[in-house]
Amino acid sequence: xxxxxxxxxxxxxxxxxxxxxxxxxxxxxxxxxxxxxxxxxxxxxxxxxxxxxxxxxxxxxxxxxxxxxxxxxxxxxxxxxxxxxxxxxxxxxxxxxxxxxxxxxxxxxxxxxxxxxxxxxxxxxxxxxxxxxxxxxxxxxxxxxxxxxxxxxxxxxxxxxxxxxxxxxxxxxxxxxxxxxxxxxxxxxxxxxxxxxxxxxxxxxxxxxxxxxxxxxxxxxxxxxxxxxxxxxxxxxxxxxxxxxxxxxxxxxxxxxxxxxxxxxxxxxxxxxxxxxxxxxxxxxxxxxxxxxxxxxxxxxxxxxxxxxxxxxxxxxxxxxxxxxxxxxxxxxxxxxxxxxxxxxxxxxxxxxxxxxxxxxxxxxxxxxxxxxxxx
Amino acid sequence: xxxxxxxxxxxxxxxxxxxxxxxxxxxxxxxxxxxxxxxxxxxxxxxxxxxxxxxxxxxxxxxxxxxxxxxxxxxxxxxxxxxxxxxx
Numbered sequence: 001x002x003x004x005x006x007x008x009x010x011x012x013x014x015x016x017x018x019x020x021x022x023x024x025x026x027x028x029x030x031x032x033x034x035x036x037x038x039x040x041x042x043x044x045x046x047x048x049x050x051x052x053x054x055x056x057x058x059x060x061x062x063x064x065x066x067x068x069x070x071x072x073x074x075x076x077x078x079x080x081x082x083x084x085x086x087x088x089x090x091x092x093x094x095x096x097x098x099x100x101x102x103x104x105x106x107x108x109x110x111x112x113x114x115x116x117x118x119x120x121x122x123x124x125x126x127x128x129x130x131x132x133x134x135x136x137x138x139x140x141x142x143x144x145x146x147x148x149x150x151x152x153x154x155x156x157x158x159x160x161x162x163x164x165x166x167x168x169x170x171x172x173x174x175x176x177x178x179x180x181x182x183x184x185x186x187x188x189x190x191x192x193x194x195x196x197x198x199x200x201x202x203x204x205x206x207x208x209x210x211x212x213x214x215x216x217x218x219x220x221x222x223x224x225x226x227x228x229x230x231x232x233x234x235x236x237x238x239x240x241x242x243x244x245x246x247x248x249x250x251x252x253x254x255x256x257x258x259x260x261x262x263x264x265x266x267x268x269x270x271x272x273x274x275x276x277x278x279x280x281x282x283x284x285x286x287x288x289x290x291x292x293x294x295x296x297x298x299x300x301x302x303x304x305x306x307x308x309x310x311x312x313x314x315x316x317x318x319x320x321x322x323x324x325x326x327x328x329x330x331x332x333x334x335x336x337x338x339x340x341x342x343x344x345x346x347x348x349x350x351x352x353x354x355x356x357x358x359x360x361x362x363x364x365x366x367x368x369x370x371x372x373x374x375x376x
Numbered sequence: 377x378x379x380x381x382x383x384x385x386x387x388x389x390x391x392x393x394x395x396x397x398x399x400x401x402x403x404x405x406x407x408x409x410x411x412x413x414x415x416x417x418x419x420x421x422x423x424x425x426x427x428x429x430x431x432x433x434x435x436x437x438x439x440x441x442x443x444x445x446x447x448x449x450x451x452x453x454x455x456x457x458x459x460x461x462x463x464x
Contacts, residue, residue: 039436043418237414244418244438251440319420342416 429457
């Protein structure tokens, strides 16, 4: 079925499935099948921030005073996050927009991917501020074998799905031979790939980011690189929201609310879903080993970080109704919680560190006599 | 129901709601180790089971909740309630 940027068909989108129904026609939000996605959009918009708002002059000094093995930890994490957000800034749009059928879900994908582009820009902002020659960092992302090893796993399902959707949009549903290669673009297989791709995206945002987050916050706990930590805190807040979005999609699919195929797929793919989580947790633990290969930092080492990966993997799997794959344990990094709070319920927004402080708010309750007590 | 809502927490004590912003704040003021993360209704860490009574929402809960699950950061008690914290 070929993709149309504006289908003139006069159908009711609330009767369509999330994916592989008729393409979205009018971007209207007065009638919604799943209002939760609009709530996510609103939340994401309320989170809007710009990297330039965060001052990094002290970070430059901190970075210059760091021992080499800590510089290695810091820059390696930044490189890995740059890679992850390069993927996330484009892939949700490229992969999911051609097959989405609900206007609110379509807009959620676009809002989501847009926020990832802010993250990408913030890495440039950080690197520009702490290093004289940013190319030294960016040019070595695609040449670092440790990063490339994981990039392949992060992008494999995305790429396979995008390829199948291209075949589907040109040739329609079915198995097709193209240049001697067979592509199973049957609707069932497309749905299967979509489900697994969403799981891998869920893993990317739910687990893969957290080793880097932990290191950034561990530096800031020692009052180092605090500007960076503030940016990472905003990124972590966005990622937690995106995660909720994919969890909703996956749970809706598995519940059978969408169509019977997805319910069956969720059952059939369970073993693969476990494998995706297991592989990601293993890779992140190996990454922690690599980070600390030149020396540990105060308060953090490869073992504690490995324990944290296991802990967070269990938490994420539980959210999808899966069984935990690692032994149950308490959060080995309890201080992380303080950095993951979104603080929109705090009562003193004039404090600079409140991240949801609204820009441009005006107090309308100013009377003409309010300044009577002042003398110049 | 009239009067101040009473909050019963399985395996912990029962106390009167002191009109904190949310149920999570109420639990924290009683030093009950209630789990939380984002406090904004989207991470799902503060999910507990509502065994009895009713709550009202003070902010949107964005997490997929089943049956009797509630997010403590998003609601406050409307009647006497009984809740159960997750095991670990």
